[in-house]
Amino acid sequence: MAESANTFELPERLTLAEAEPTLARLADALARHAGPVVTISTEALQVFDSSALAVLLELRRRLVAQGRALKVNGWPPRLKELAALYGIQELLAA
Template sequence: MLKLPARLRMDNVPQVWAQLEDALRAEMVQVGNAAGRSVSLDASGLNDFDSAALSLLLSALRMCGQNGWQLDLLQPPGQLRELARVYGLESLFWADAAATPAAADLAA
């Protein structure tokens, strides 16, 4: 399991992405073609972030998807989920968001 840092803001996301991208590649190589091909990303320590955090998460999601992997974002802070909801991205990261009225409105 990979872990996000406590802070993800516009000024540090490029550096964090460079590290995370390398870690994701290493994780994919290590796990290889195992069943369930998913990478877990622990967000429990994330407590200082802005919308740049969503950009980083979208990049990670895209990278995983392009390689046939699923990204599981674990224990996100409520404010991160709310930020994703405001941008219409919540259902991309959390399957349970597809059942919420806001996600249904966006799909219509």
Template sequence: MLALQTDLTHDTAGEVLAQAIDRIDAGETHVDCAGLTRFDSSALAVLLALRRHAGRRGLTLAFTNLPTGLASLALVYGVDHLLSS
């Protein structure tokens, strides 16, 4: 399981994305978002990029424990269905 940690903002998005891609390339298909306490729209961009990356490799990611605020942000942007398991 890939457990995302506390911050996923513009400042950390590149590093988080690179590390998560490495984990997906190693076969990880479960992303746990429970640890996220500080995030912005960059978090959505990272999660969607991970989904696309996994899809290109024939994998389906499962996102769990999306914080309420992040789920609401996804709904506002109309991408909530892309993060549903």
């Protein structure tokens, strides 16, 4: 999971088994990032389920509680379809 000054990446695989450790790693990284907007790239995702959306929603919830915003880039088409299916695309700006 790479990170730059403002952008953090989801891993290639993000299913239920990887959700908790991925969230923990990202939450730790975000705690050290002071910017008002945090960008998460989903481009690397190859194998995923709805857990990827759950991780993004939890990150968004934590950031909003801190007065910060989440921006998601690089949506794989299937992830974008899942966000639309669950009616959360507006929350994640999908």
